[in-house]
Amino acid sequence: MHPLRCLVLVAAGCLLIGGCAFVRGTYGEEVNSMDLSSIKKGTSTRAEVATVLGAPERIVEVNDHEIFQYYRFDMKSGLLLFFSRTNVISEDVFVFFDANGIVQDIVVGKKKPAPDMQFWPFGE
């Protein structure tokens, strides 16, 4: 290959890569099933939940029930040339307490698929 052509190809490659960015970010800890299984409905207290899962990001009060909300976000973002796409999946955990501060219910969703790494913003 001609040296100039090779140089052009390398330069083009560098420029294309220069316009790329792939970013991954998370917010909050992923709650593992071992921790959740140690929380027992009807017996575990607020303090025990806080010991296992940490302090909640948000506390909601509903009819004398306290609800601990633990945030969890997973983000992937791709930028290629002038196209950018960011996908975020949320997986929060909620722990419901009765009026005495005992765990009444735990709302944990099924594991959602991880967000896709995409840069093409069109289509679905």
Add this chain to the structure above:
Amino acid sequence: MRRVIGSFAVCFAIAALSGCGPVIWQRFTLNQPITKDQVAFIQNGETQLSEVARELGSPDEILNLKNRLIARYHFIDTKYFRINFGWGLRFFIPYYTPDLVLSGGGAGTDVFDVACDSKFVVQETAFAFHKSSSRFNLWPFAD
């Protein structure tokens, strides 16, 4: 030589258009939309909130209403387009770069609300669709 210069010009144009260049299409999505088929299993007055979470994933928000709560599932789809017609002038006016920006977009949201009683049994469900407001808007002056 002309071909080489042409190739460099193409490379330069690509570099100019990349990243923070004059044109960009951006899209941001939060979660995947929930369909009516996915929520067909919910029986008002019978299904527990924890069962809903097992099927759909945990909700994004819980609202406190009088004697009941509402679990909300959010989906957001935001599209944004931006073009800066003044971008190229930086090569002719070195100390001042005028901008002439046309941009537009929209954020479409879907919300699935699950209303529960004080025992966390589902009483009602509802969708709120605004997804069509998410679009790339090339012309911001339209009505």
